[in-house]
Amino acid sequence: xxxxxxxxxxxxxxxxxxxxxxxxxxxxxxxxxxxxxxxxxxxxxxxxxxxxxxxxxxxxxxxxxxxxxxxxxxxxxxxxxxxxxxxxxxxxxxxxxxxxxxxxxxxxxxxxxxxxxxxxxxxxxxxxxxxxxxxxxxxxxxxxxxxxxxxxxxxxxxxxxxxxxxxxxxxxxxxxxxxxxxxxxxxxxxxxxxxxxxxxxxxxxxxxxxxxxxxxxxxxxxxxxxxxxxxxxxxxxx
Numbered sequence: 001x002x003x004x005x006x007x008x009x010x011x012x013x014x015x016x017x018x019x020x021x022x023x024x025x026x027x028x029x030x031x032x033x034x035x036x037x038x039x040x041x042x043x044x045x046x047x048x049x050x051x052x053x054x055x056x057x058x059x060x061x062x063x064x065x066x067x068x069x070x071x072x073x074x075x076x077x078x079x080x081x082x083x084x085x086x087x088x089x090x091x092x093x094x095x096x097x098x099x100x101x102x103x104x105x106x107x108x109x110x111x112x113x114x115x116x117x118x119x120x121x122x123x124x125x126x127x128x129x130x131x132x133x134x135x136x137x138x139x140x141x142x143x144x145x146x147x148x149x150x151x152x153x154x155x156x157x158x159x160x161x162x163x164x165x166x167x168x169x170x171x172x173x174x175x176x177x178x179x180x181x182x183x184x185x186x187x188x189x190x191x192x193x194x195x196x197x198x199x200x201x202x203x204x205x206x207x208x209x210x211x212x213x214x215x216x217x218x219x220x221x222x223x224x225x226x227x228x229x230x231x232x233x234x235x236x237x238x
Contacts, residue, residue, distance in 0.1 A: 029077070040098070095126055106131070136189055182210070182213070
């Protein structure tokens with residue numbers, strides 16, 4: 001039997017944020033805020049870096065964290081095929097701005113957002129913890145395998161091997177405690193991508209925790225009604 005990913009998270013209501021702020025002047029340099037407690041969580045959405053996917057599909061997820069007592073900031077960023085530097089510039093500037101406004105952040109990134117969270121560890125100040133959900137942690141392998149219709153090549157505009165500065169495999173976590181949570185049945189970011197990344201970081205002595213969930217795919221990781229939710233909440237407490 002062919003496994004079919006559960007995409008029901010995209011059918012859930014999208015609670016409106018308490019307000020939408022700006023960290024720059026361009027249309028995509030904005031962020032949702034769901035008010036909660038003193039500790040701020042930053043969410044970085046996925047979508048294999050493509051412009052058709054935006055932060056709105058994380059609003060239900062963000063609202064659930066706010067109900068736990070966190071102030072949740074969900075940032076948008078430019079997603080221009082072939083122009084990865086604009087994207088990571090937005091991530092860098094957005095985190096710098098938000099950490100000044102809200103204090104050191106717990107960063108949660110999903111899929112391509114997980115890639116950007118892992119990239120940010122070496123490149124941005126103001127991060128106290130990272131939780132990467134099915135992250136694209138091995139950019140060169142994703143490119144070599146043409147995953148999701150050559151998403152990595154479309155994102156980069158060049159072979160991934162020519163941009164090691166954007167590949168988490170070659171970057172340091174800079175001592176930031178990091179958890180990777182991966183579904184065993186993920187067909188978008190297959191489990192061996194996580195294995196490659198985790199093995200490399202453990203050899204390097206990085207502060208990494210790995211959680212692998214049997215019977216779970218890609219999108220359940222951002223569904224606060226799925227069995228994954230308690231695992232994410234648990235990692236927040238460490």
